[in-house]
Amino acid sequence: MNIEVRQPARAQKTRYGIVDCDIHPKLLIEDYRRHLSNQWWSHLQTYGLRPRHGYTKAYPMPKITPQAARRDAWPPTGGMPGSDLGFLREQLLDLYDMDYGILNPLQPTAQGDQNPEFSAAMATAANEQQVDKWTAREKRLKASVVVPYEHPEASVAEIRRRAGSKDFAQVFMLSRTSEAHGRRRYWPIYQAAVEAGLPVGIHVFGYAGWPLTNSGWPSFYIEEMTEHATGQQAVVASMIFEGLFEQYRDLKVVLIESGFGWLPALGWRLDKHWERMRDEVPHVKRPPSEYIREHFWVSTQPMEEAEDPEHVLDAMRWIGFDRILFASDYPHWDFDDPVLALPPSLTEEQRRAIYSGNAKKLYGLA
Amino acid sequence: MTITAIDCDVHPTCTGNDILLPYLDTYWRDSVEERGMGSLESAAYPPNAPITARPDFRGPNGYAATDAAQVTRQVCDRWGASHAILNCLYGVQLIYNEDIARAFARALNDWITKEWLDRDPRLRASIVIPMQNVEYAVDEIERCAPDKRFVQVLVLAMQETPLGRRHHWPIFAAAEKHGLPLGIHAGSNYRNPVTSLGWPTSYVEDYTSQAQGFQSQVASLITEGVFAKYPKLKVVLIESGVTWLPGFLWRFSKFWRGARTEVPWVDRSPSEIVRDNFRLTIQPFDSPSDPHDVERIVEHLRSDDMLLFSSDFPHWQFDGDERIPKGIPDGLRHKILVENPLATYDRLNGASLRESAS
Numbered sequence: 001m002n003i004e005v006r007q008p009a010r011a012q013k014t015r016y017g018i019v020d021c022d023i024h025p026k027l028l029i030e031d032y033r034r035h036l037s038n039q040w041w042s043h044l045q046t047y048g049l050r051p052r053h054g055y056t057k058a059y060p061m062p063k064i065t066p067q068a069a070r071r072d073a074w075p076p077t078g079g080m081p082g083s084d085l086g087f088l089r090e091q092l093l094d095l096y097d098m099d100y101g102i103l104n105p106l107q108p109t110a111q112g113d114q115n116p117e118f119s120a121a122m123a124t125a126a127n128e129q130q131v132d133k134w135t136a137r138e139k140r141l142k143a144s145v146v147v148p149y150e151h152p153e154a155s156v157a158e159i160r161r162r163a164g165s166k167d168f169a170q171v172f173m174l175s176r177t178s179e180a181h182g183r184r185r186y187w188p189i190y191q192a193a194v195e196a197g198l199p200v201g202i203h204v205f206g207y208a209g210w211p212l213t214n215s216g217w218p219s220f221y222i223e224e225m226t227e228h229a230t231g232q233q234a235v236v237a238s239m240i241f242e243g244l245f246e247q248y249r250d251l252k253v254v255l256i257e258s259g260f261g262w263l264p265a266l267g268w269r270l271d272k273h274w275e276r277m278r279d280e281v282p283h284v285k286r287p288p289s290e291y292i293r294e295h296f297w298v299s300t301q302p303m304e305e306a307e308d309p310e311h312v313l314d315a316m317r318w319i320g321f322d323r324i325l326f327a328s329d330y331p332h333w334d335f336d337d338p339v340l341a342l343p344p345s346l347t348e349e350q351r352r353a354i355y356s357g358n359a360k361k362l363y364g365l366a
Numbered sequence: 367m368t369i370t371a372i373d374c375d376v377h378p379t380c381t382g383n384d385i386l387l388p389y390l391d392t393y394w395r396d397s398v399e400e401r402g403m404g405s406l407e408s409a410a411y412p413p414n415a416p417i418t419a420r421p422d423f424r425g426p427n428g429y430a431a432t433d434a435a436q437v438t439r440q441v442c443d444r445w446g447a448s449h450a451i452l453n454c455l456y457g458v459q460l461i462y463n464e465d466i467a468r469a470f471a472r473a474l475n476d477w478i479t480k481e482w483l484d485r486d487p488r489l490r491a492s493i494v495i496p497m498q499n500v501e502y503a504v505d506e507i508e509r510c511a512p513d514k515r516f517v518q519v520l521v522l523a524m525q526e527t528p529l530g531r532r533h534h535w536p537i538f539a540a541a542e543k544h545g546l547p548l549g550i551h552a553g554s555n556y557r558n559p560v561t562s563l564g565w566p567t568s569y570v571e572d573y574t575s576q577a578q579g580f581q582s583q584v585a586s587l588i589t590e591g592v593f594a595k596y597p598k599l600k601v602v603l604i605e606s607g608v609t610w611l612p613g614f615l616w617r618f619s620k621f622w623r624g625a626r627t628e629v630p631w632v633d634r635s636p637s638e639i640v641r642d643n644f645r646l647t648i649q650p651f652d653s654p655s656d657p658h659d660v661e662r663i664v665e666h667l668r669s670d671d672m673l674l675f676s677s678d679f680p681h682w683q684f685d686g687d688e689r690i691p692k693g694i695p696d697g698l699r700h701k702i703l704v705e706n707p708l709a710t711y712d713r714l715n716g717a718s719l720r721e722s723a724s
Contacts (some may be wrong), residue, residue: 064625180563180571213582214560214575215525220589220628223528225621227562227585229614230578234561234571241571261613265663269574269607269652276416276682277570304616307637311666315613318654334624 016352017099018338019359020092021299022203022256022327023141025103026067026082027129032108035125043118049107050114052178052209061221065333073331081331085137092330093140096338099356100365102169103130103143104203104256111174112150112206120154123147127162135167142363144172144201152185156192163196169363170199170254174206175228181235182242190248199252199297199362202235204228232258233266236292240270243283245291252362253296257329260298261306264318267292293320297362299327300354301336309343316343321350325359372707372714373447375551375604375647375676378482379419379431380456380474381405389473389480394466406470408457410522410553410572411681417573420682430680434485441679442488445689449714452482452491453520453551453604459497460555467496468506475510483515490714492520492549500533504540511544517713518547518602523579524554530583530590538596545712547600547645550583552576577652580606581614584640588618591631593643600710602645605678607652612666615640641669645710647676648702650683651691660693674710675703 033041053060065071069081073091077084093101110122123146130143145162147155162168171193179185181202193200205228211217212227232255245251255263267289274281274288298319304312316324328336342351359365380386382405383398390398397403411418419430423440431437441447458470471494478491493510495503510516519541521529529550541548553576559565560575580603587593587601603611619637626632632639653660667673677689684691690699708714 064628177563180561180566183567208563210562210564211558212562213528213586214554214558214562214579215523215529215582215586216527216558218528218582218586218589219531222589222618222621222625222628223582223585225625226614226618227582229617230581231562233578234563234566234575237571237574238561238563238566241566241568259613259617261616262610263613264654265607265609265613265652266577268609268654269577272650272652273417273570273574277573280568280570302617302620304613305620306612306616306666307668308666311612311662312616314659314662314666318659334621 015097016355018096018326018355019365020098020101020328020330021254021325021359022301022329023092023101023103024082024330024332025105025130025134026080027105027108027126028080028083029108031129031133032122032125035128036121040118040121049110051112052114052207061224064221068333069331070333070335085134088330089138092328093138098140100359101141102363103134103141104172104201105130105144105146106205109146111146111148112177112208116148116151116154119148120151120158123154123158127158131167142169142365143167144170145198146172147189149173149186149189150178152188155189159189159192159196159198168198170201173200173202175202175204175231175235175258176206176208178209180238182238182240182244187244187247190244190251194248194250199254201254201256202232203256204231204258228258229262233262236266236296237270240288240291241281241284243281245295246283246285251295254299254325254362255296256299256327257301258298259302259304260300260319260324261304261312261315263292263298264315297323297325297358299325300341301327301329302334303336303341309345312343313345321353322358324354325362326355369448369704369708371447371675371703373441373445373450373677374602374674374707375649376437376441376450376452376679377431377681378437378452378454378478379429380454380477381429381432386470386473386477389476390469394469406457406461408455408460408553409556411455412569415569416682419680423680434482434489437679438486438488441677445677445687449488449490451517452478452489453549454478454494455551455553458494459522461498464496464498464502467498468502471496471506472509475506479513490515490517492516492518493546494520495537497521497525497555500536504536507537507540507544507546511546514713516546517711518549520549520551522553522555523550523576523583523606524558524560526555526557528582528586530586530588530592532590535592535595538592538599542596542599547602547710549602549604550580552605554579576605577607577610581610584614584644585618588632588636588639589629591629593639594631594633600643600645602647602674602710604647604676605650605681606646607650608646608648608673609652609663611640611646612663641672645672645674645706647674648691649676649678649689653691653693657693660691661695664694664698670698670701671706671709673698673702674707
């Protein structure tokens with residue numbers, strides 16, 4: 001038996017004007033119909049999504065709950081978790097008295113699909129749906145520009161199509177791309193993002209076509225989740241060592257749903273070995289940790305939990321309190337409750353920055 | 367002579383297959399010549415790369431640590447180690463042909479015995495095993511284990527499949543039986559790209575991505591249930607960088623709490639298992655520049671027992687004689703230099719070590 005233990009009002013005593021930087025709206029296959037050509041709709045019906053793994057319906061690592069969702073996030077009206085705006089308002093935006101939420105749609109967006117032209121058509125359709133079904137109806141929500149990143153030209157076109165629109169807050173990529181994010185093939189995407197004044201959000205997941213570890217495929221969902229952090233480590237290292245931030249000095253990157261405990265040690269490691277081998281990467285002009293400090297933001301969820309909570313504060317200090325963004329990951333099972341997620345010993349100023357101020361500044365939200 | 371320090375990561379350099387000829391049988395000796403099989407040196411350490419040997423350690427031919435006297439002169443005589451553990455990184459684990467792997471792993475271990483261990487009583491070594499075939503790997507452990515100067519089984523951080531996978535378990539059974547820790551050293555057999563996003567552009571990305579390999583192996587060994595089956599097995603993470611561990615464990619332990627129904631044999635937090643069963647050598651130590659922050663990150667390990675002294679000679683991890691990173695608390699020095707290695711390597715304890723050290 002499920003017992004509702006949640007109190008109806010979750011707003012904190014102090015109002016922070018929370019910005020939730022990771023909300024997952026569920027886009028529905030049937031809603032793609034009116035945004036796809038007959039050819040691509042037929043393709044989708046006949047051949048389906050073809051991510052770079054072996055299943056047509058299942059995930060290679062079964063999730064720990066259906067749809068990886070909170071058990072209470074299935075809308076009473078029916079449908080999938082994250083598919084009902086009214087219920088999302090009730091469970092999230094209103095309950096926590098949020099100022100804004102950033103939408104980060106996952107499948108079926110066809111990002112990283114084996115067919116890049118199909119991926120491009122699906123990305124456009126996903127962006128149309130975000131506006132139609134979400135941001136046009138709820139001004140607190142901002143969409144992310146889904147780009148078919150394995151098709152850089154189409155990605156650029158998609159970013160230009162959305163540039164200047166108040167509905168979109170960032171360009172949206174997944175962490176598992178077929179080449180590391182710093183490689184030249186993706187540079188047009190970053191250039192278009194900078195021109196549009198949009199940060200690039202890199203959310204964990206996707207299927208690269210490569211094993212999840214550099215020792216091949218692991219067995220368990222727990223490993224898939226821990227490997228999201230190792231994947232983001234490769235993302236950061238690649239972007240820095242390819243010299244991306246020397247080329248695009250205004251580029252801002254948000255690492256979403258990868259936690260942040262790993263980031264300081266990565267910076268120290270890259271610095272140490274860059275110092276020794278910088279002759280190999282002469283285009284990298286400064287210690288890697290300086291690029292991290294200037295160009296990267298991290299979202300909080302899944303909030304780091306150390307045995308000694310003070311250790312998490314050390315990591316936050318090493319990253320910089322101005323670079324950390326609150327995220328709930330609604331409606332997923334590992335949702336972080338805004339009231340409980342942040343360490344209690346943060347100062348009031350730090351809480352304001354993480355809950356709200358940093359994101360408003362980064363995304364240009366009033 | 368007292369035990370002053372145990373250097374847990376020193377690299378003897380095998381410069382090519384010609385060195386191993388005396389330890390190969392006729393068939394393989396002929397093959398080396400007739401097929402032009404010159405060298406199995408690994409791309410994980412390109413011979414001329416800065417990381418592979420500090421400039422002042424290199425000899426006239428560019429190589430460092432090519433004989434026992436060179437190694438002991440530096441790590442024992444100059445740096446004061448009473449004992450040093452040799453981890454040979456010659457690339458026998460990379461070859462696709464498992465017959466070659468078996469023959470050359472045997473030759474390598476025999477070369478280590480004759481040209482290194484027999485020449486200096488302060489030296490110990492790890493058993494290099496042909497991971498291409500688990501049966502051959504176990505055979506090699508059994509063959510070498512009677513020589514107590516072999517104190518560990520050595521594997522690379524990046525494998526064909528994650529180390530915890532059940533088909534590797536006979537290796538862990540043999541290691542546990544003989545009181546040999548499993549030493550996981552930086553390096554790859556290059557069956558998989560060194561990042562989960564494919565092959566990187568630069569060598570510095572390759573080397574820095576070793577830390578991701580260690581994270582994956584810790585997750586695999588624990589989730590697959592290796593320590594439920596082999597609770598006495600010790601694992602030493604060698605040349606891992608160290609400071610990635612606390613943040614990794616926060617995440618790993620959190621997901622274990624949330625999704626542990628998937629791995630019911632893991633009946634306590636991964637953080638606890640790591641403190642009980644895992645150790646790390648201290649070079650390289652990916653440290654923040656402020657020594658106070660180094661002290662904090664050491665505290666994040668939440669155990670004084672985990673760090674083992676290593677110089678990583680002749681790899682270029684530090685300059686001068688700064689083999690213990692600044693900021694490591696003085697109170698931990700003796701633990702790191704002596705007590706923790708002795709508690710980790712069963713075979714360093716007791717009569718054999720004390721006799722050879724006297």
